[in-house]
Amino acid sequence: MITIGTLALALLTATQAVEAQSSGCGKAPPSSGTKSMTVNGRQRQYILQLPNNYDRNKQHRVVIGYHWRDGSMNDVASGGFYGLRQLAGDSTIFVAPNGLNAGWANNGGEDITFTDQIVTMLKNDLCVNEGEFFATGWSYGGAMSHSAACSRPDVFKAVAVIAGAQLSGCSGGNSPVAYLGMHGAADNVLPISMGRQLRDKWLQTNGCTSKNAPEPSSGQQNHIKTEYSCTRAAVTWIANGGGHVPDPSGSNGVKFAPGETWSFFNAAVGGGGGNPNPQPQPTTAPTNPQPTQPTNPGNPGGNCAPRWAQCGGQGWNGPTCCESGSTCRASNQWYSQCL
Numbered sequence: 514m515i516t517i518g519t520l521a522l523a524l525l526t527a528t529q530a531v532e533a534q535s536s537g538c539g540k541a542p543p544s545s546g547t548k549s550m551t552v553n554g555r556q557r558q559y560i561l562q563l564p565n566n567y568d569r570n571k572q573h574r575v576v577i578g579y580h581w582r583d584g585s586m587n588d589v590a591s592g593g594f595y596g597l598r599q600l601a602g603d604s605t606i607f608v609a610p611n612g613l614n615a616g617w618a619n620n621g622g623e624d625i626t627f628t629d630q631i632v633t634m635l636k637n638d639l640c641v642n643e644g645e646f647f648a649t650g651w652s653y654g655g656a657m658s659h660s661a662a663c664s665r666p667d668v669f670k671a672v673a674v675i676a677g678a679q680l681s682g683c684s685g686g687n688s689p690v691a692y693l694g695m696h697g698a699a700d701n702v703l704p705i706s707m708g709r710q711l712r713d714k715w716l717q718t719n720g721c722t723s724k725n726a727p728e729p730s731s732g733q734q735n736h737i738k739t740e741y742s743c744t745r746a747a748v749t750w751i752a753n754g755g756g757h758v759p760d761p762s763g764s765n766g767v768k769f770a771p772g773e774t775w776s777f778f779n780a781a782v783g784g785g786g787g788n789p790n791p792q793p794q795p796t797t798a799p800t801n802p803q804p805t806q807p808t809n810p811g812n813p814g815g816n817c818a819p820r821w822a823q824c825g826g827q828g829w830n831g832p833t834c835c836e837s838g839s840t841c842r843a844s845n846q847w848y849s850q851c852l
Contacts, residue, residue, distance in 0.1 A: 538640035579654035596771030656680035678707035689746035727841035728752035736763030743848030
């Protein structure tokens with residue numbers, strides 16, 4: 514016998530499913546590949562990657578992967594969108610936007626506007642689940658993912674930030690978004706303290722209880738995962754002993770970021786989505802990502818920042834000069850870098 518409560522729950526579930534369905538469901542889809550659009554009078558590009566067996570009548574998850582400084586949309590796409598595409602099966606539409614000047618300064622919110630237009634295109638032209646939009650990225654791409662969560666909490670259900678920092682701004686940032694932060698203790702480009710700053714911001718926003726978060730020592734081949742108790746949205750912090758890389762190694766040399774990211778996204782929407790049991794990633798690095806970490810950073814006299822490191826920006830208290838052969842250049846009001 515079907516009870517009134519069971520019937521009501523079924524009707525609610527059906528209503529929520531309809532509400533999450535985008536207007537692009539049922540339409541003939543655009544093809545995968547490099548696309549362009551005009552944003553604030555400028556031509557911007559992005560790569561759209563549909564599942565191999567895209568179904569125009571099935572709601573798909575969306576993952577936007579932002580590239581690192583001096584990287585590109587091509588690097589993200591050829592690297593399997595930070596290793597997530599192989600875990601997604603036919604569940605997910607991936608997008609890799611291209612930043613201006615190979616970065617995400619987000620001056621005047623222009624990169625958020627670019628993201629807005631991509632989201633609108635996806636909803637209008639493709640069958641997507643509007644409750645399952647996610648963003649991820651490494652370094653500058655992590656900073657842009659954080660900025661997207663701050664500015665568009667009504668769009669993004671969760672973000673995963675790999676070795677990120679406050680580089681692309683945080684307009685808003687008062688509404689909860691599930692946040693996964695991953696950072697290396699040996700990061701000499703964006704020190705782990707900058708990753709903790711982002712984490713702590715989301716701990717406050719998401720109503721989390723403070724707790725000790727142990728971290729491996731610099732250079733230690735290990736990673737430690739801390740999950741917080743939160744009332745509004747989840748926060749997870751994974752510290753490892755490595756440096757500034759997009760594919761950090763943890764215990765036993767396993768590349769943990771793709772599996773942890775996918776599991777976190779699944780948990781943010783109550784499970785489902787692609788391979789339910791992602792396997793540990795091989796220890797080889799992605800095909801194209803080129804870490805901006807210098808092989809020999811140097812720091813003559815111990816007073817100036819090494820090449821690629823931060824040298825200025827709003828609230829910056831570190832060195833403002835750069836090692837010989839590099840110059841401190843401003844990306845935006847929050848961040849200047851030795852180049």
